[in-house]
């Protein structure tokens with residue numbers, strides 16, 4: 001069955017006319033010297049090849065800092081060419097914001113450039129990277145050909161960091177995963193939130209701790225109140241000039257948490273909880289229905305455990 | 313009409329009515345599973361099987377986390393049911409569990425482990441011996457931001473083995489509902505070096521001492537199983553008892 005399925009997916013990939021495996025990456029200028037590649041607000045499919053994620057780069061005086069490397073080797077290679085089309089300076093650093101595959105599987109294309117991430121992300125990529133890559137191969141097909149996991153060698157710490165003459169503020173947060181890095185470029189006022197921020201696309205929660213995530217959103221929103229703040233590049237969804245991605249992510253998580261608690265309190269099982277309607281405010285977000293159901297799968301066991309009492 | 317032709321006519325009539333029941337054997341599997349023919353070994357020789365939409369198996373069409381696929385089995389529309397067999401055609405361990413409803417209706421929610429995409433089915437046996445089969449396909453995928461949660465087992469699980477937590481609902485839409493969770497690793501034995509270790513028998517009794525339901529569990533039931541069932545008429549504390557395949561027994565009461 002598995003073999004049949006992957007054959008089917010490969011067929012689909014071919015049918016989608018993706019034989020040249022071109023992600024069509026075009027850098028979007030966010031601010032002076034700051035650019036982003038904005039992915040589709042879709043699920044992984046053989047048609048999009050995994051280009052559902054935002055990546056970006058900062059042109060510093062001494063070279064270019066790359067933020068996330070995308071879902072595959074091909075993506076990383078094409079990203080590298082698209083960066084060179086904007087600025088020819090050497091690449092000085094590639095940062096992975098967290099250990100989800102759409103954010104680091106392009107690392108291979110940046111051989112020779114130092115790769116950096118939070119210690120928790122380095123550990124996560126080392127432990128789960130291969131399983132993620134295998135999964136993505138199944139979901140997107142031949143786009144992934146030749147992709148191998150490259151674990152970042154350099155550990156990042158929270159705080160200010162001067163890289164290639166650019167002052168970056170690194171925020172070591174958590175909640176979307178065990179280790180989520182947000183990067184604030186103080187020169188331009190652009191905040192890269194990683195997957196702590198989703199915009200116009202329902203958030204994903206496979207490794208989420210909702211309480212910590214909400215706290216991280218507060219920390220990020222404080223930055224948007226600083227005078228120099230100019231824009232947010234979320235992990236998924238369009239660039240924003242205000243805190244809207246953070247507020248939207250927070251509203252979704254608050255509702256999700258409340259909905260799961262209410263279901264558990266009412267005695268519903270997981271299927272019944274999945275079948276519940278999503279309020280109109282959230283139902284309009286792309287992928288709201290599928291992400292809600294997935295989140296029930298990820299989070300409901302923990303929530304229901306809280307309301308069951310020890311029996312003796 | 314003489315006696316002989318009379319008997320023959322009755323026989324023919326009987327055959328005509330029996331035929332559809334027997335025809336269940338040759339009915340086309342509504343889930344079009346290439347493994348359906350192999351599933352016959354789960355049933356006694358000569359058993360009558362009938363695909364029956366009244367046996368509902370509720371599961372997500374796409375199961376994000378193959379270690380915790382929620383199933384809700386409802387065969388209560390059939391009337392009295394003595395046994396329900398739950399199985400998954402393509403699972404390495406096909407048989408998931410059997411439950412035997414007594415004072416409780418034939419309705420049970422729980423979660424299972426799936427190795428790959430597969431039909432998941434419930435076969436409910438009624439008093440006439442007929443197995444009524446319902447089911448649904450579950451596709452298992454994962455990946456990217458959509459991979460299964462990987463929560464490492466906590467080191468002190470042995471101290472909590474077979475601990476039961478639970479709750480009853482007596483008001484509102486879910487009045488008469490019981491939910492319970494039993495701490496158990498439910499190891500399948502398919503992982504190298506880890507032998508099969510799973511809950512085997514669980515039974516629930518109401519305050520009047522009537523058995524609500526007996527469950528016979530196999531390896532594919534998820535880790536730390538959670539069950540949702542309906543209590544039936546008698547209110548009051550519900551007693552849970554059982555043991556695993558290593559003989560570890562437990563006994564607990566779920567307060568009303």
Ligand SMILES: [Zn+2]
Pocket residue numbers: 098100176195204457
């Ligand atoms: Zn992510």
